[in-house]
Amino acid sequence: MTSGSTTPALGPRERAQRWASGFRKRETWAAYAFIAPWIFGFLVFTSGPMVASFILSLTDYSIIEQTSYVGRDNYSELIHDPKVRKALANTLIFTVMLVPATMIVALGLAMILLRVGRAGGFFRTVFYLPQMTPPVAVAILFLLFFNGSFGVINRGLELLGLPGPFWTTDPSWVKPGLVIMSVWSVGGTMVIYLAALKSVPQQLYEAAAMDGASSWRRFRDVTLPMISSALFFTFIILTISGLQAFTEAYTAFFGLGSESYSSEAALFYVIYLFRQAFEFFRMGYASALAWLLFVVIMVVTLIQTKLSKRFVFYYGDKK
Amino acid sequence: MPSKTASATAAPAPPLGRQRRGWPRPQGTLATRGLFFAVLLGLSVLFIYPFVWAISASLKPREHVFDNRLIPEVWQPSNYTEVWDIAPVLTWFLNSVYIGVLAAATVTISSAIVAFGFAYFRFPGRNALFGLVLATMMLPAAVTMIPVYLIWNELGLVNTQYPLWVMNLFGSAFYIFLLRQFFLGIPRELFEAARMDGDNFFTMFWRIAMPLAKPALVVAFIFELQASWNDLMRPLIYLRDDALFTLPLGLKTILDSFGQGGGGEGDYQIIIAALVISTIPMIVIFALFQRYFLEGIATSGRKG
Numbered sequence: 001m002t003s004g005s006t007t008p009a010l011g012p013r014e015r016a017q018r019w020a021s022g023f024r025k026r027e028t029w030a031a032y033a034f035i036a037p038w039i040f041g042f043l044v045f046t047s048g049p050m051v052a053s054f055i056l057s058l059t060d061y062s063i064i065e066q067t068s069y070v071g072r073d074n075y076s077e078l079i080h081d082p083k084v085r086k087a088l089a090n091t092l093i094f095t096v097m098l099v100p101a102t103m104i105v106a107l108g109l110a111m112i113l114l115r116v117g118r119a120g121g122f123f124r125t126v127f128y129l130p131q132m133t134p135p136v137a138v139a140i141l142f143l144l145f146f147n148g149s150f151g152v153i154n155r156g157l158e159l160l161g162l163p164g165p166f167w168t169t170d171p172s173w174v175k176p177g178l179v180i181m182s183v184w185s186v187g188g189t190m191v192i193y194l195a196a197l198k199s200v201p202q203q204l205y206e207a208a209a210m211d212g213a214s215s216w217r218r219f220r221d222v223t224l225p226m227i228s229s230a231l232f233f234t235f236i237i238l239t240i241s242g243l244q245a246f247t248e249a250y251t252a253f254f255g256l257g258s259e260s261y262s263s264e265a266a267l268f269y270v271i272y273l274f275r276q277a278f279e280f281f282r283m284g285y286a287s288a289l290a291w292l293l294f295v296v297i298m299v300v301t302l303i304q305t306k307l308s309k310r311f312v313f314y315y316g317d318k319k
Numbered sequence: 320m321p322s323k324t325a326s327a328t329a330a331p332a333p334p335l336g337r338q339r340r341g342w343p344r345p346q347g348t349l350a351t352r353g354l355f356f357a358v359l360l361g362l363s364v365l366f367i368y369p370f371v372w373a374i375s376a377s378l379k380p381r382e383h384v385f386d387n388r389l390i391p392e393v394w395q396p397s398n399y400t401e402v403w404d405i406a407p408v409l410t411w412f413l414n415s416v417y418i419g420v421l422a423a424a425t426v427t428i429s430s431a432i433v434a435f436g437f438a439y440f441r442f443p444g445r446n447a448l449f450g451l452v453l454a455t456m457m458l459p460a461a462v463t464m465i466p467v468y469l470i471w472n473e474l475g476l477v478n479t480q481y482p483l484w485v486m487n488l489f490g491s492a493f494y495i496f497l498l499r500q501f502f503l504g505i506p507r508e509l510f511e512a513a514r515m516d517g518d519n520f521f522t523m524f525w526r527i528a529m530p531l532a533k534p535a536l537v538v539a540f541i542f543e544l545q546a547s548w549n550d551l552m553r554p555l556i557y558l559r560d561d562a563l564f565t566l567p568l569g570l571k572t573i574l575d576s577f578g579q580g581g582g583g584e585g586d587y588q589i590i591i592a593a594l595v596i597s598t599i600p601m602i603v604i605f606a607l608f609q610r611y612f613l614e615g616i617a618t619s620g621r622k623g
Contacts, residue, residue: 022443030520031445034436037429038452041489046455049466056465063472109362115355117345125609126363129370132601134549136567137594140574141369144376144587150385152372184369188616195617198343244459247551247567255575273461278556283465290461297459 057287064281074288084289086264087272088296090175094268095242097179102238103231106189110197111223113190124194128187139251142181143168168252171265178249178266189234196230197223225313232308236301243297246270269293370598377592384587398592402573408593410562411569415548416600418483418565423543426487427536430494435524437495438502439510449499456492460552468556478559483547494539497619501535502528538615541608548601566597 010018022028032039057074061067078084109127113120133141145151146167154164167177200223208218224231245268253266254275273293277286345352376384377398379391386392402408437449471482505528513523529536554568561572573593577586605612 019443025442027440028442031436031440031442034440034520034524035433035448037488038433038490038495039448041486042451042455044470045467045486045489046458046463049463049470050458052466052469053462063469112355112359114343115345115347116352116359118342119356119359120342123359123363124613127366128613129602129605130366132545132605133598134567134570134601136549136551136570136574137598140570140590140594141373143574143578144385144591145369145372147385152385152387155387184366191613191616202343240457240459244461247549251551251571251574255571270461274552274555277465278468283469287465290459290465293459294462297457301457 053287053290056284057291059284060282061284061287062281063283067284070284074285075292077285078288078292083267083272084292087267087269090265090267091243091245091269094175094178094245095239097175098182098242098245099235099238101179101183102186102189103234105183106186106234107193107231109186109190110193113194114197124191127190130185131187133185135247136251138181138185139248142177142248143252146177146181174253174265178252182248189238192230192234193227196227200226228312229314232304232312235308236304239300239304240297243293243300244270246274250274373591373595373598377588377595379588381586381588384591395588398588399596402589402592402596405589406569406573406593407561407564408566408569408596411564411566412596414480414564415566415597418480419544419547422484422487422547423540425484426491426494426543427539429488430490430539431498431529431532431536432524433490434495434498435502435528438499439520439524439528452492452495456496464556471557477557478563480558480563482557483550483553483565487543491543493619494543497539497615498532498535500619501532505531534611534614537608537611538619541604541611542615544604545601570594570597 058069058071059067060070060074113123113127116123130138145153148154148164148166148169151164151167153167157164165173167173204222204226205218208222213221249266249268250271253263254271269289270293273286273289276282276289371389372387375389375391378394378396379386379398380393380395383392433452437445437452467482467486468477471477476482509527509531510523513527518526548565549567550565551567551571554565555571558564558568561569564572570590570593573590577589
């Protein structure tokens, strides 16, 4: 807002008055008319439900049976629920593998793309295409390709003389398999890196080369700092979406009758929450689970943001 | 709103179309360039292989699906007619198109209206409210999922398709952010001139701002179309009758009843045919709007 840069400092009272006087203008009312749809949606579908969700988390609400207030019971239950621990661990392990794998593959692809001139445009399209595949379809391809006995992945490994694991049934291989399949749709992240790499001023490389910097030094001391804000941005986005992973694992391992003992290894947090809410109708408990997820995501993002202050370099002045 | 991931800590985002579009000239000797080219070709094969495999497997008889030949030994295109027969795939397809177009059109227009409010006007509360818009992007969908379901339940609209698009009438944070950036890039004089010509705020928005924002509107439309087309969780929550299903839910149903898990006999050729049917429309959309997808992602930082 325009709160005076040239005018002498106003007291809080004057500031409040000036602020409120804005409401006498016709423009202000027009502006509120424009943003009214969002305000309505925010109240009805976001903030209202947030409050409701918190209240629900203190009850044993189930739609079907009578509801009563249970205080902190849901929260103490989820601390002791071994499945919550399992689901949280699964989700964290998956995310910890997914995020670096995606970032490294995306950056590698983007850097090679920039070295082949105009042909890069064609290859960019090719690498982006998997991103257009619906996640349910990706999950089915995962089941087919990674099948232990007749999947094409293990056939390929066989040719190399390597024994392939039972990706879809061996609990210790389920998550790596899902990560590999997810890396197939790395295209979006790659496009972000491409844009960042293209905006690195060419003179920096020339100057570095003149100083005799090796290509590794140029990568470490020019490229990485110059694209660090894009790296950080995707780091956060990928982490948040990893922590909320649902569709691929649910499609491949849950649902009508398709459950097996390997499902446990693919029980991600949101899947557990979803099943508690909409399969077992334990909506109070599921609401408590949702708030725990919210806290986990907030804490992780906060740590990442703190870390970024040390690693992200902003070229020129950042407003 | 669910199925969107973007962050309030967005990287500096130039308005659409202002980034450098060209490719740097290739460097290095012919040999290294050739090497990079070969590496890219090899990787392309890896990325394209699943598509080719799936299309070819969808045309094979059941016992040949896993022979991994890229050209079927025995052609069986009847898988495609069979999949229409055993499941209402055409209905699901049309449902997906209907919901997708409706969801995309409503969210694009409503977000544009809200974005214009934030971009053009100066008014008390603007920065705080816009901060709130950005903050909602950080909220996991799971937190509001249950109460929102209860609202629809209260309205008696569970097991209808309304919950899959009606909330889009109220704008969505990511698109509001994207479109506001775009509107901010339009020279203010154009609006002042329109005001002189007697336009009111709304006609000015509709006649001047909207046509100029076409590229950003297309980006919002196709992103939401794809998000709606891909969504599995909300159809799982809200739809019961299979006549209302969308393609992802239908595909999941086919997988459960024909795969080996749910007592099916492993009729994978049918499942793969359905998979191809659900993927091709998105490939076509990408072919038509490639530029918008790539620039939309590069400038807004949205990851698919």
